[in-house]
Amino acid sequence: MHVIAKKSARLVLVMFIVTTATYFLLQLLPGDPARTVVGAEGTAEQYEQVRRELGLDKPILERYVNWLGSLARGDLGNSLVPPTLNVSEMIQTRLPVTIELAVLAILIALVLAIPVALASAYRAGGSFDRIASTIAFALISLPSFVLAIFLVFLLVFYPQLVQPVVVGALVCVVGWLARRTTRISREYPPGNKRTRYLAGGLGGAAGVALVALVLSVAWPDFPRQGFARISDAGIVANLNSLFLPALALALTEAAVLMKVLYGDLTQTLKEDFVLSAKAKGMPAPRVLFRDALRPSSFSLITVAGVALGRLLGGTVIIETIFNLPGMGSMLVQAILGKDYPVVLGGVLVLALGYVALNAVVDISYTYLDPRLRRGRV
Template identity: 50%
Template sequence: MLRVVPVLVLVSIGTAVLIDLVPGDPAVAVVGPEGTPEQYAQVRAALGVDRPAVTRYLDWLGGLLHGDFGRTFVPPVQDVADLIAARLPVTVEIAVLATMLSLVISVPVASWSAHRFGRGFDRVTTAASFGLISVPSFLLALLLIFFVVFRPGVVKGLIVGVAAIAAFSIAYAAVAGRHRNAPWRRVALAGAVLAGGIVLVLVLPSFPRQGFARIGTAGIGDNLRSVFLPVLTLALVESAQLTRLLRNDMATTLQEDFVLAARAKGMPVRHILVKEALRPSSFSLITVAGISFGRLLGGTVIVETIFRLPGMGTLIVDAVAKKEYLVLQAAVLLIATLYVVVNALVDLAYLALDPRTRHGRT
């Protein structure tokens, strides 16, 4: 944790240097392109951007230590802290939900794919993962908008079709005698899958094309509806990568001696996958999930633009265009802080996953 302080100092210095190298003049954004040189000079002096970069950085750092992030240059002038406070919850919510949904999708799919390594389910999930990885996020967002918003009937038909195919496969396996122990449970499971698909179609709400509904003003229901499509867009891309990673790790773990011993003892498949194989295979998954979460905190500008979300990504891009030094430095430093904290939590998760790491052993 002590390394966090020098890392953040280096991030703030690097951000200040890079901002100073970006071409542009905040005075032009304030006065307009038709201002006179005298007007530009007056605005630069008033904003303090005519001073040396080192002086500006030290003044900003001194204000930061006192909790003052400064104020924006371009009208409407407002506190940088208030501006970030309005944008950060949007990005954090989307990043958290997208990461959670990607894990919910990838963990069971990858576990079963590793169990059925080289068979039909594994081949289908592998092809689907490669397809999702190769599709750009903006194209996936546009496809979801087209079908979910403008062609909801196609989506409902697809849900019922997938549920029917899954139910038929489960029931056929039970009737064909592949599961001699309590086959009626498999038939009941097939009926539950089909009924679940039908119920999901009946209760599936409509989703907005764009915009963001805040919980404080619109309620949690409207908020979740407004972020569903962007979260699903990001989660599908992230889950494809996590599925490929966890599937390969678990396929290797399932060949270890302790797993073979558990199979020889007659342990059920659920116990072997969840209790024996998943935990030692989760190191790479947790690491990549933490990195992905940090990347999402930086803002997915394209997705935010398509869905018109007031997040950190669009805030940073607008600040670069206007050379809003204070906004950029505060936003980048805050994202770096969250990123470092998340990676510290990932390191702590290693201690929970493998007790040997608590004593420095591997």
């Protein structure tokens, strides 16, 4: 409880610093909110009247104290740009889109990173390891918006080039899984374990084959932009509208997560308990998933949690490219329109989410590693 109280106090302090810095930095931006409300053709009297109504004629410290008082009551104010909307309601509408996009991106990144890291670490220095490392470094060096443009070019405008490549790759994976499962199953003694392993491996190959068959017959039609809400279009259309932006974000995160997990796995695979399992003739899947993955996933979980918090506030460009009604596009429009209440409310919520996720990761890190609680690290 002492650790949680200490981290929570730091969270409050960080949020105060963020909100204060954001408020005063916004005051330094060029432009007049009154001109945003009235328009460029307004008179000096109209501008002055709007400034009085918005409280802009008061000293900046007084305005800041008034804003903090409204914030303490849960009131984020109203937007300045017509049609005037409640900022809290705007955030409630747009925040779920950003959260879903960030969570989906992290899930895709983990699905891509974990098997690649396992295969690379088990045959460290091999051809697959070298190819995976090269691709990972290339993805890390590319900004997400470049990947987004590349994905739109291939999957939206020229899907006929991608479909045979993906289907062919999946067919190769089916053959590799079936062959490897049959070969490794011979390492198990006859009995239930061999049967279960064969059933699992061949079942996985059958699943991949089914995916290849479906994609060869009905390739999904990805939209260029826009967002389909679950309540309006259903879960399938919703995921279809978010797949490309989530994949654009996930590719870079997957490369980072893969390198983190790979580094831990290469060290874990040298530990005595893993070497002992190999010496006993344990099959490679059991050594990787049961003996090596669990103790090596500590840093992976930490980095994934931090990445999720970063994605909550880092989807601005992706949301703009794909025209998604999320927090990022809302903030861009608000900044361009000098809509200060919307900018303050959006930054506050995103900063709160980022800091809260980092606090959760930090607290969980402390409880998972007893050495940190005892001050030994």
